[in-house]
Amino acid sequence: MANYRQNKERSKSHATNQYEPRQTDNEDVSSEYTESPGNDKSSSRPKIKNKHRFWIGITVLITLGMGIYFQGSSIHSIRDVQSDGIGKGMKAGVQLAAVDDSAGLEARDFEIEMKKNTTTSRMLIWDFAAEDGDVVTVKVDGNILQTNINIMHSPVAIDIPIPSVVEIIGVKDGGGGITYGVKFPGAVHNSAYFNAAPVGSSNVYTITVQ
Structure with missing residues (x-):
């Protein structure tokens, strides 16, 4: 078991x-x-x-x-506008050169076409090179609108009638020639214009409407 x-x-x-x-x-x-x-x-x-x-x-x-x-x-640079003085699409206040001597611009007159039904506008003017004390006077239709404008990098706004003829007269050369840029808001082509104005001479801008 x-x-x-x-x-x-x-x-x-x-x-x-x-x-x-x-x-x-x-x-x-x-x-x-x-x-x-x-x-x-x-x-x-x-x-x-x-x-x-x-x-x-x-x-x-x-x-x-x-x-x-x-x-x-x-x-942008000054080379972009030396041939005709026109800066397509450039903004007011743009700087293109360090000194006026390097601008190499000729004195020119321009025709500016504004958009339809425009009766008033502004002209913006500034120094696109060195702030060296350049001074200008502005006439509209033969009448002095503003005298002895010390142009600076910051644009100065001047009201103008449309249509009109605007003259920018060189008054004082701060050194290297009087050079400046202008723009007319409301213009058809939205361009800025760059010019030279020897003392005693003027640039003419003929402002028309479409």
């Missing part, structure tokens, strides 16, 4: 030992299954970071290139 019980216990123990390794095998398989996706994710992270860095770099380069292009396209 005792031998029978011992044999029975041995058979149970043997059955248990056969089952336990299978559990261990299953645990190993499950652990490999759960770990492998984690390993794939960790290995893919550097690739994602590299892609982000690449596109960020491209974006920065494009932004810098566009900034340089537009900045360069907005810079």
Whole structure:
């Protein structure tokens, strides 16, 4: 009887030992299954970071290139207006030269066409080179409108009737010649005009309407 019980216990123990390794095998398989996706994710992270860095770099380069292009396209110089004295689309107050001597402008007269139904406007006048004490007087239709204007970098606004004939007379040369820019808001072509006015002479601007 005792031998029978011992044999029975041995058979149970043997059955248990056969089952336990299978559990261990299953645990190993499950652990490999759960770990492998984690390993794939960790290995893919550097690739994602590299892609982000690449596109960020491209974006920065494009932004810098566009900034340089537009900045360069907005810079004007006296060379742009020396041939005819006209600065197409230039704003009032723009600076084109450091000194009057380098302007190289001839004294010119201009015809300015204003938009339809314009009856009054302003003339903006400024020094586009050095603020060296140039002085001018403005006449409209033969009558003095404003005398001894000390032209500076900041434009001076003078009201004028439309149509009219405007004269800018050179009064005092601060050095290097009297040079100035003018613009008439409401003009058809939206241009600025750059001129030279020797002392005692004048530039004539004939203002008409469409």
